[in-house]
Amino acid sequence: MDWTEIPHLKEVIKMQCLYANVDFEDIDFDKPDWFSIYSWSRSQEDQFKSWVINYLKNNIKARRQLMAMPMIKTNRMLNRWFQHYNLMYGFRRSDHE
Numbered sequence: 001m002d003w004t005e006i007p008h009l010k011e012v013i014k015m016q017c018l019y020a021n022v023d024f025e026d027i028d029f030d031k032p033d034w035f036s037i038y039s040w041s042r043s044q045e046d047q048f049k050s051w052v053i054n055y056l057k058n059n060i061k062a063r064r065q066l067m068a069m070p071m072i073k074t075n076r077m078l079n080r081w082f083q084h085y086n087l088m089y090g091f092r093r094s095d096h097e
Contacts, residue, residue: 012066045093
């Protein structure tokens with residue numbers, strides 16, 4: 001399945017771009033390392049993290065699409081999900097804010 005057919009993943013990536021001031025439409029997702037081209041500050045990353053954890057916590061459909069155990073929505077599990085997502089698809093951290 002193409003990731004673009006997973007609506008909640010697409011929403012998460014769009015919001016990641018919004019927080020990092022990156023135009024989602026400009027990203028070449030055919031490149032396997034598309035996420036390594038862009039960067040964001042610690043503050044932008046933290047704001048996105050807060051948004052995505054809140055999004056998952058309050059959206060069972062998103063958890064079902066994105067998480068292995070969607071019925072568990074503890075802060076610990078949501079933070080773990082974010083850490084994994086950010087490791088795989090997070091933008092590079094810029095040195096300045």
